[in-house]
Amino acid sequence: MKTEFIIEPDRQDIVMKRVFDAPPEAVFEAFTDPRLVARWLGPREYETAIDRWTPEPGGSWRYVHRAEDREHGFHGVFHEVRAPHRIVQTFEWEGLPGHVSLETATFRRTAGGGTELITVAVYQSVEDRDGMAASGMREGVEESYDRLAELVEAR
Structure with missing residues (x-):
């Protein structure tokens, strides 16, 4: 299944929806365990290096995507981390500082588990x-x- 993107005119948000064939606990863990985050976050051509990852309210995160001669850093702050239901955090690409978004990820169990x-x-x-x-x-x-x-589906 592919990701559904909802981008409506004149709104300040982007909504993304995707169903995974794994329980919320497994998907949530992949979002909060830095060893797992480094394995899936970003395009395949990049290596993801986790600089810091403290998934708790007030905790910060930073990672860098590296490929050949390119490097892109990203950072933010966790505002809410409620296992296995919800994560609220800021997101900022270091290549365009000052443009911060607030992201809320909700993990809902489907009828099929x-x-x-x-x-x-x-x-x-x-x-x-x-x-x-x-x-x-x-x-x-x-x-x-x-x-x-x-x-998550292989675990």
Whole structure:
């Protein structure tokens, strides 16, 4: 199954939905265990190096994607971490500082025992949201979620 992206005109958010054939506990763990995060987050061409990952309210995170001569850093702060239901955090790409989004990930058990992951990213402006949507974010999220599915569905 592929990821559903909802990007409506004149709104500051992007909604992403995906169903995984694994229980919420497994998907949530893949979002909070830095060893697992490094295995699925980002496109396959990049190595993901976790600099810090403290998944608790007030905890911070930072990772870097590296490929050949390219490097992209990202960081944020965890606001809520409620296993295995919900994570609220900020997100900022270090290549465009000052453009911070607030992301809420909700992990819902499906009737078949899998997980429906719903992520809502709220941006500071419609222009920020549109810039993110045009940046290749869809492809990056899709590839990351494909890798996440491979990881959690194999466990």
